Amino acid sequence: MADWFAGTARDLPWRDADCSPWGILVSEVMLQQTPVVRVLPVWREWLERWPSPAHLAADPSGAAVRHWGRLGYPRRALRLHAAATAMVADHGGAVPSTYDELLSLPGVGTYTAAAVAAFAFGRRETVVDTNIRRVHARVFGGSALPAPALTAAEMKRATELLPADDALSVQWNAAVMELGAVVCTARSPLCDACPILDACSWVAAGRPAPDYVPKGQSWAGTDRQVRGAIVAVLRDAEMPVPRSILLESPVDLSMGVPAASGHALRPAALTTLHGLQAPAEQLERALAGLLADGLAEDAEGGIRLPG
DNA sequence: AAGACGTGGGA
DNA sequence: TTCCCAAGTCT
Numbered sequence: 001m002a003d004w005f006a007g008t009a010r011d012l013p014w015r016d017a018d019c020s021p022w023g024i025l026v027s028e029v030m031l032q033q034t035p036v037v038r039v040l041p042v043w044r045e046w047l048e049r050w051p052s053p054a055h056l057a058a059d060p061s062g063a064a065v066r067h068w069g070r071l072g073y074p075r076r077a078l079r080l081h082a083a084a085t086a087m088v089a090d091h092g093g094a095v096p097s098t099y100d101e102l103l104s105l106p107g108v109g110t111y112t113a114a115a116v117a118a119f120a121f122g123r124r125e126t127v128v129d130t131n132i133r134r135v136h137a138r139v140f141g142g143s144a145l146p147a148p149a150l151t152a153a154e155m156k157r158a159t160e161l162l163p164a165d166d167a168l169s170v171q172w173n174a175a176v177m178e179l180g181a182v183v184c185t186a187r188s189p190l191c192d193a194c195p196i197l198d199a200c201s202w203v204a205a206g207r208p209a210p211d212y213v214p215k216g217q218s219w220a221g222t223d224r225q226v227r228g229a230i231v232a233v234l235r236d237a238e239m240p241v242p243r244s245i246l247l248e249s250p251v252d253l254s255m256g257v258p259a260a261s262g263h264a265l266r267p268a269a270l271t272t273l274h275g276l277q278a279p280a281e282q283l284e285r286a287l288a289g290l291l292a293d294g295l296a297e298d299a300e301g302g303i304r305l306p307g
Numbered sequence: 308a309a310g311a312c313g314t315g316g317g318a
Numbered sequence: 319t320t321c322c323c324a325a326g327t328c329t
Contacts, residue, residue, distance in 0.1 A: 031325040038315075038324090072313030079327085109327045129325045149308085177325065186323070187318070216322065217311090228313050289312095311329085318322080 002168075004195035005175035010182070012036065013043065014119075015174075021095035021120035023047050025102075028112045028119075029080050034071050036181075042069050053084035054093040060307020061294055066235055074231055078294045079107025097121040118173050124166045126159045127173040131180025136161070138184060138202035144210040145186070221278075226286035229273040230303075234295065236269055240302025246273070247283035 013019060014027035026046055030039040045067060050056040056064065061081040068077035083105040087093060095116065096102055102113035114125040133146035136157060146154065163169045183190045191197055191207075202208070219225055233241060278286075291297060296306045 028325065033312090033324055033326060034314075035316080035324045070314060072315085073326090075312070076327085107327070111326060115325070127325090130323095131325065181325075214322085219313090222311090224312055231313085293312095308329100312327090314324100316323100318320105 001175045001179070001195060002171060005171065005178055008182075009174070009178050010036070013040070020052075021097070021116065022052055024120040025083075025095050025108075025112075025116050026080065028115050029076050029107055030071060032076060032112070033073060038071060042067070042071055050084075052093065053087040053095065056081055056084040057088045057093075060305075062296070062305030062307035065231070065305050069235075070232075072228075075293050076107055082106040083108065095120065097123070099123070099125060115173075118170050122166055122170055124162065124164075124169040125173070126155060126162055127177070128155060128158050129177060129180075131177045131184075132158065132173070133180075134186060135176050135180040135184045138189075139196060139200045142201035142205045142208075144202060144208060145212075145214070148212065148214070223282060223286045223289065226273075226276060226278050226282055227290055229269070229276055230283075230286060230290060231295075233269040233273055234303065234305050237304065240298050240300075240304040243287070243297075243301045243303060245270070246303055247287060248280070 009015070012027075014024050023043075027039065027043055030043055030046075049067065050059070059081075061078055064077040064081040065074050068074050071077075086105055087095060091101070096105075097117065097120070099113045099117045102108050102116050103110065105113075108116070111127065111129050114127045115129070117123040118125045118127055128150065130146075133150065133154060136154065137143045137146035140157065161172075163172050179194070179196075183194050191200075191203060194200070197203060230246065233246065287295075287303070291303075294306060296304050298304070
């Protein structure tokens, strides 16, 4: 595994020896449910713009959301901003190095806390993400997929598998994760390229199909879709957008938003939002949820990203 | 402890 | 075209 990782691992910027703990933390949060290829350009822009937690904390949270672009789950940007603020307030502006301190930061759960402690600080932690779970399920469990939810038994197994040496444990975590990401994939695993093919109990069992059907997330017609459309409008808006234009009036955008209205909007996002034809009740609920998450509303009912 | 929470590319 | 799903977290 060590040789395989050393020889074939992807050359990702957050794996560079000189990448800061902050750079690694940002990458881990961006990579939550988002593919590497889409994270890459946004990560670079973030690190250039905000080279430390203090730099991000000095800007309004709305800036974090704007520069999050279309990575998805924009609340992650809000939480990263909150985490930066917490690091300035409680850790002298530095990324904390222990699992418990990391876990206490907004948006940092068990996976991310372990990953940052391991990859940024060289600590021996049991890192368990979807890739590692799948590799373990196949190699040691003989199943095509891990259980729907992380189990205590899985954590126990992962901990028992972890090399005792700190440095080796870090490399082990990275290697198993990489294997799951590029070879032992969910869809069509590249078993021919697997360095531990002979040790895989799933392959030995004839690669049996999954014993359950993962339930997919619905999308069309959901609040999430509406929230996404609203944030897309706000992300590109230079000024607060009146509630009326955002979700009430069936604005005719054929000629663009009237300059006299004073709202520098890009019609495309607004058209998409209105094109959803969502019930007024749902629009209100989606907006309320976004405001609760941190969107701002001025005295005149203008909706905008904070800052 | 299920379900909410975005997005876009590949199969 | 539709469905799947990618380094999860929070409630």
